[in-house]
Amino acid sequence: MLPRQLLQQVSTSRHFLLNNNKTRTIITSSSPFLTKCLLFSSSSSSESQSPKSTFVEHLEDKDGDQAPTSTAISIDRSALYNPPEHSHEPMFESELVKHLNGIIKFRGGPISVAEYMEEVLTNPKFGFYINRDVFGAEGDFITSPEVSQMFGEIVGVWALCLWEQMGQPKKVNLVELGPGRGTLMADLLRGASKFKSFTESLHVHMVECSPKLQKLQHHNLKCLEEDDTSDGVEKRAISTLAGTPVSWHALLEQVPSGLPTIIIAHEFYDALPVHQFQRASRGWCEKMVDVSEDSTFRFVLSPQPTPATLYLMKRCKWATPEEIEKLGHIEVCPKAMDLTRTIANRISSDGGGALVIDYGLNGVVSDSLQAIRKHKFVNILDNPGSADLSTYVDFASIRHSAEEVSEDISVHGPITQSQFLGALGINFRVEALLQNCTDEQAESLRTGYWRLVGEGEAPFWEGPDEQVPIGMGTRYLAMAIVNKKQGVPAPFQ
Structure with a gap:
């Protein structure tokens, strides 16, 4: 009874945007491949018009x-x-x-x-x-991947769906900008490891300027150094989570071009x-x-x-x-404008898409x-x-x-994080995880679920007031930038 009670508590709250029926309808209308992706095992892995001329006058001196x-x-x-x-x-x-x-x-x-x-x-x-x-409870702030493993898993579903729309290419660059501790990518690879044709196509590229965080990412991705580095890729290793090669770069421009590319920018633009x-x-x-x-x-x-x-x-x-x-x-933010143009140019020339959540x-x-x-x-x-x-x-x-970059590019969204996660099956995932967990793990899942999809303070919280979960569901937005050849990406249809 716990899964149904949990979803009922959240979905009947005035704060929650998506009800289960709507979520299930969206999922049913998606491709059979997407539905298949949502069937995770029940075992838990880890926790424009120009402005008026007065604006121009603002930039002029007294003489005009x-x-x-x-x-x-x-x-x-x-x-x-x-x-x-x-x-x-x-x-x-x-x-x-x-x-x-x-x-x-x-x-x-x-x-x-x-x-x-x-x-x-x-x-x-x-x-x-x-x-x-x-990052995390001991750091200065907590990001969505640190809240629950479900976030990285659902982002992995999005990447899987885009890969299918791209025609399931044999080689793909999967790029994460500012990957923090590597938690999102670790959960993504762990969740997607059952889909061998997908993970075998990937070369993961972590765009990270912090040496300390690079070491944390290397550890959390359970990487082993690769003996053969004859292709000249710097800091290349193999993640044992999915047998996927991983490389580190200081800038997006350093990621090799020429392959279809999937880019994830979660809490990077901010x-x-x-x-x-x-x-x-x-x-x-x-x-x-x-x-x-x-x-x-x-x-x-x-x-x-x-x-x-x-x-x-x-x-x-x-x-x-x-x-x-x-x-x-x-x-x-000039750097955001310039970065977006770089991303759009890469997607226009190589194919693929980018997901921005912030x-x-x-x-x-x-x-x-x-x-x-x-x-x-x-x-x-x-x-x-x-x-x-x-x-x-x-x-x-x-x-x-x-x-502005190219007519080959289409932009979709933004939609709320609650809509994004709900349409890609987070309700099904939390139900699966709750099948085999302790009471303590169930409480953690319920709290993490609310933080990801809820709005405001959680209505079911019984702990200290200063620790009440605050939902990110509507404060965070999701946007996709894709090559038009791939059509409209899930769940922006």
């Missing part, structure tokens, strides 16, 4: 002439909006703080929020992601550095990071257009004038940058390098960036 782009930035705090303060902590003069101070001193002025983010997160020596394990703009009396001004008189960091506004203004103008052309006029802040909006993002340390929000400028920085993902910008 376009202000020249300049890298010399003077300080201006006259129109700076100060959001509600987080509790500040004493500034610790770490090596990263000294490094940031040195950059600002060398420039003779403030740096962009994007450059601040990039240094804080991925500085080769002091970056937040570089020399530590930041860590890409953004430029923040604030509307002032003289128009849109870029928000910058400077050093104050007491040696702490502070925000200032640029008095004239910066190079990133070109991306701001591009983003605004993709939006309606009404959407822009109501905003006082805008975030743009928390974000299907429209212009206003002011979403936040810092998280030990599962709590902290001030963005306090003790840089000690907290994760992330932003909402602008899914509309991803769609436009991909569609």
